[in-house]
Amino acid sequence: GAVVSQHPSWVICKSGTSVKIECRSLDFQATTMFWYRQFPKQSLMLMATSNEGSKATYEQGVEKDKFLINHASLTLSTLTVTSAHPEDSSFYICSAEDSAWGGYTFGSGTRLTVV
Amino acid sequence: DQQVKQNSPSLSVQEGRISILNCDYTNSMFDYFLWYKKYPAEGPTFLISISSIKDKNEDGRFTVFLNKSAKHLSLHIVPSQPGDSAVYFCAARGNAGNMLTFGGGTRLMVKP
Numbered sequence: 001g002a003v004v005s006q007h008p009s010w011v012i013c014k015s016g017t018s019v020k021i022e023c024r025s026l027d028f029q030a031t032t033m034f035w036y037r038q039f040p041k042q043s044l045m046l047m048a049t050s051n052e053g054s055k056a057t058y059e060q061g062v063e064k065d066k067f068l069i070n071h072a073s074l075t076l077s078t079l080t081v082t083s084a085h086p087e088d089s090s091f092y093i094c095s096a097e098d099s100a101w102g103g104y105t106f107g108s109g110t111r112l113t114v115v
Numbered sequence: 116d117q118q119v120k121q122n123s124p125s126l127s128v129q130e131g132r133i134s135i136l137n138c139d140y141t142n143s144m145f146d147y148f149l150w151y152k153k154y155p156a157e158g159p160t161f162l163i164s165i166s167s168i169k170d171k172n173e174d175g176r177f178t179v180f181l182n183k184s185a186k187h188l189s190l191h192i193v194p195s196q197p198g199d200s201a202v203y204f205c206a207a208r209g210n211a212g213n214m215l216t217f218g219g220g221t222r223l224m225v226k227p
Contacts (some may be wrong), residue, residue, distance in 0.1 A: 093159070
């Protein structure tokens with residue numbers, strides 16, 4: 001089946017630094033990828049929709065200058081958390097829509113801890 | 116405003132019995148519904164989905180029922196197994212876009 005690879009699976013960084021998270025669709029092309037954030041014991045909240053070759057669409061309340069999204073190819077989207085702060089610590093998950101079956105496949109997630 | 120709600124944060128079931136997880140939604144524009152299973156620190160795994168033109172979809176031990184008039188869907192797992200213990204999310208997609216809206220999740224515990 002469709003596989004979405006997300007790296008790194010966990011990262012610890014110092015406050016003020018930037019962290020890049022990669023999301024790759026391994027066996028299918030994804031013109032659209034989605035980035036979610038999950039706080040402990042809470043639901044997945046959509047942050048932004050990543051569109052190949054164009055600007056991402058951000059949900060209300062998500063700072064586009066802080067969470068930079070690049071979708072340069074049909075198989076890769078990246079999320080960069082710029083100038084990270086402890087409140088950015090969270091679990092970030094990407095997903096991609098596979099047009100072959102109309103479903104959504106999720107990456108394994110990235111646990112970000114900012115110290 | 117939560118458009119997708121899972122009112123039971125947790126559910127405990129005996130192995131071999133049926134697990135029923137419920138989900139309610141408010142947006143009548145949703146046309147596709149999905150159930151995901153999630154373990155801690157992992158991404159959600161797709162289980163089963165249903166289109167709004169159907170009222171039932173079955174896949175092995177998993178069956179999803181959709182009641183459009185009540186804006187309610189449910190996931191039935193039978194027989195339940197200890198390996199089914201996880202958090203289950205229902206999600207909905209509107210016909211105006213392809214993004215998913217998730218419910219808050221229900222933690223299922225299947226006791227041996």
